[in-house]
Amino acid sequence: MLEKKTFQNERLTYRLDIVAQEAIRANDAIFLRETGCRIRELRVLRLVDDSPGTTFAEILKSTGLERSLTSRIIQSLLGADLIYRENSPEDARVFFLQTTEKGKQVRRIARDLSDRLEVILTEPLSADEMAQLNGLLLRLGRWVTSPEYKESLQDACAK
Amino acid sequence: MLEKKTFQNERLTYRLDIVAQEAIRANDAIFLRETGCRIRELRVLRLVDDSPGTTFAEILKSTGLERSLTSRIIQSLLGADLIYRENSPEDARVFFLQTTEKGKQVRRIARDLSDRLEVILTEPLSADEMAQLNGLLLRLGRWVTSPEYKESLQDACAK
């Protein structure tokens, strides 16, 4: 689990991997313990809480997760009584999602926890550096999720 | 798969996750196609190539992977004829690992590919920004793999 090596001369992806892996794995376990939910579930919970009445299809779209996975996450939130659903009057296939009281509460807990964890994670960085990092990651994030990026990858390998 | 949302006001961990996830997933598939190996296997291959005669135990230590996983990776590299082993004359439990010619070749291919992929990944960043990012990630990487980090997490949740 521990990386002894300096990874001084490593690749960006490698460093990213280390940080993401380590931070997320640790956080996920903590969230699970404190809220009973995994990070991904909390993310969907937040989505529902932010746009009450949202639907499966919308969540699918905005998270970019797989259909079956999304379905399972929603099932799990339903099962934990964090959200509930009501049928759409117009379309019986569709249901609208809302957070329960318990769901709202868990969401708050998760947010506080998330705040605290983020502070810990960024302890070695100054506010300025933190802003820099956020900006850089934001741009990289946009880039790697863009179709142009995928295209560039194709090209690089085709040749 | 695609993230439509801006993730403007998201957490650092989330951004990290997006970038790492996306970049690594994409790269891994490409490495597999071009070299027949996953990134992790290539990493071990590189270790072996860099310190010929290294052992299972050393690799275990420097990668920080699980014993069984490490064993399987080595098996797989052996099976693909990228490395070979010879028994230690001093200790019959130990074997020394070396890269085969094919292994060296694959390593070179992987390095070139890795170079190209990194260029693509960092396309939106200037050289300066790239250096910044690397520095920041390096420090974060050290931090999140340190025992102090884990300790801080414990503390934060205990209270």
Added chain:
DNA sequence: GGATACTAGTCTCAATATGCAACCATCTCA
């Protein structure tokens, strides 16, 4: 009033990944 095609959402199944722990072989040291 079908027939057809489409969408929303669920579920099953099979593949893969992963960690744990038992295990064998060998070595060390007393």
Added chain:
DNA sequence: TGAGATGGTTGCATATTGAGACTAGTATCC
């Protein structure tokens, strides 16, 4: 010689995941 450590492998049980079949409801078109 025996107890315990070390090197390395393997079996097993479990979690994760995506693909695609499937149900149910809707829309369209004749």
